[in-house]
Amino acid sequence: MARIVMKFGGTSMAGMERIRNVAARVKHVVEQGHEVAVVVSAMAGETDRLVGFCKEASALYDPAEYDVVVAAGEQITSGLLAMTLKAMGVDARSWLGWQLPIRTVEAHAKARVEKIDTGALLAAMGAGQVAVIPGFQGMMADGRVSTLGRGGSDTSAVAVAAAVKADRCDIYTDVDGVYTTDPRIVARARKLDLVTYEEMLELASVGAKVLQTRSVGLAMKEGVVVQVLSSFDDPTQDDLPGTLIVSDEELEAKLKETKMERQLITGIAHDKNEAKIIVTRVPDKPGAVASIFGPLADAAINVDMIIQNDSKEKEETDVTFTVPRADLARSVDILEGLKEEIGFRRIITDTQVAKISVVGVGMRSHPGVAATMFKTLAERGINIEAISTSEIKVSVLIDEDETELAVRVLHTAYGLDAPAA
């Protein structure tokens, strides 16, 4: 018997037929003797509908009231799943964010879970009652509703799993696991049985849509074993094939056990949500770069790849960097407002860019990964506009039109293609 947190996303909760399918899966897990808590998203499209109302109300809508509005989506699905379970003879009840409560910091629309009171929850679960918990929502110290930011239900699930010390957090979604790359681009992409937290974190942060980045970080910090599964498989199947997300040590142990070798590269991700900004002819003196990035940081804009074209002669330099596309207009506004102060000439922007990343814990001990990447892309005439690296990731910025080509040639170059069927 184990304690399991199951999480179902919006596609899995879209309509009563699918909710019944979710309930059948939960029932199957309960019947195996496990203690179960279920975290649910709103029906697919519902959060967009509610956010749409808020935007219609005012471009600068009040974030506290935004939270009241959008939290309703998960409230609805949690009630519906609980009543569907009861109708199937499975004892269940919904626990809304304020009822547990799920205590969050004071930050509307982008809250962080601080603490989940588990007394009543564990008592109910221990008595065999399934706890159905709306994802995405919490309560602040002042008693008002908060939400965790879009996609926050994954984070809710991991936070609940950590709080109840669950043996596993199963994330049911519309794909059946984590792949070496997007299977819609590369037909021979392979599903990964195992991936480490750090790899998943990098993959999620560069566009692999399977899990919210923050939820992976939280799972790593709290040591929550996460499994990604498909909610569209047979709900009564016992060993659904999914991807298990574990620590580096656990991965090593598993590899030893099965006498498998670690892959150099785990996956290739692409991200079309970046935009490039070039600030031209910035004075090449101490503090000049800080005068650009300081104000952007203050506005909570996440600057990613930075290149400074150092030109000693002219005592001026061009600074290139990327920001999320959604923040492009705001970034330009901020910088134009500081034109005199920074002393640049002009701002050039480009949204026709894509970030391609290769990720793998294996590259720590294999320094040739970046070189292979640059060479492979160069051979196909793909121009690299910027580069950024981390310990287990190399990312390059390229022309958006070349995204699919780049992903395919890299997938082959790193030996990730599945054997031909």
Add this chain to the structure above:
Amino acid sequence: MARIVMKFGGTSMAGMERIRNVAARVKHVVEQGHEVAVVVSAMAGETDRLVGFCKEASALYDPAEYDVVVAAGEQITSGLLAMTLKAMGVDARSWLGWQLPIRTVEAHAKARVEKIDTGALLAAMGAGQVAVIPGFQGMMADGRVSTLGRGGSDTSAVAVAAAVKADRCDIYTDVDGVYTTDPRIVARARKLDLVTYEEMLELASVGAKVLQTRSVGLAMKEGVVVQVLSSFDDPTQDDLPGTLIVSDEELEAKLKETKMERQLITGIAHDKNEAKIIVTRVPDKPGAVASIFGPLADAAINVDMIIQNDSKEKEETDVTFTVPRADLARSVDILEGLKEEIGFRRIITDTQVAKISVVGVGMRSHPGVAATMFKTLAERGINIEAISTSEIKVSVLIDEDETELAVRVLHTAYGLDAPAA
């Protein structure tokens, strides 16, 4: 300066354009220096959508989870109105049922308000902040969500008005007041400036859709002055023409003041939600009638008009009565299950019936009202199938097809027609 509770129904909250219109009205009232609390319904159609999901989940859905699901509709509109007011420069915040809290009895899907904690609410209102409160919802002692039954937002508004000792409870709806009868049937129906609680209670209970019956009863008990207004009039108009619902004494005083005479009949209502049941050849002995109506009462089925055809000779009798159409199938099931025990021969049902009621406090001192009704209907060949009376109401059951005809001839017979334009 007064303390005013404003209530807006689903049609007034259907979409952001209408919510903006509501906010404009609230702003206008705030700018006159009044302290304001607003009670809102869900968007028109939203509660039906949510109830539809519940019915799809299970015919016998769990009422506690039903409340969780359907309460979301008013949560959404309360947040949207609060953020719209803020965007218009009016300080406002939403107070959800569990935040105030609005304490209700332990009865899911049909709760009754027990107590509303007003400390924080009055402090906020006193500081000039508009309190936006979702109607229909409350919280039970065990901390779970409850709802007040369909149309419960009117009751929420009156309960809030009573709790904060409001000077007036303004119910904004899609009609501009209470009419002598349904203006869709009688073009010359007149809007009433004043109506007493008792009259409104009788009118609401027999099909006048303006206010929920329970809200009128509560207003009468708590002495809350209620005004019915149209939410589609110019939101900045000062004296919207509506109908004021007051006590009998207040009505008398107003009539004296304006030297007007009280009308004999205030209004004529029709109700197509009844069904007729005839239980034939019931043994004419003590306890026989109790054996029919006892079990129906136990099932919370509201039996209205009862006729017993006393036939001394045969020692058997036919019992005719009406129940709400929604409860017809359940009523028949219950009685068929007791066939042996009660000893009747068979059950005949008829849903092609309508109840027509004439209402007026004036009839207390004028005994001829019922006679006029019977004579007027007889003259047009309308057959009366059952009769019930109260102190200020006479109701008859007729063929549903004759509803409009009956309402029209009675409206004329009691002198209610407006002068020709």
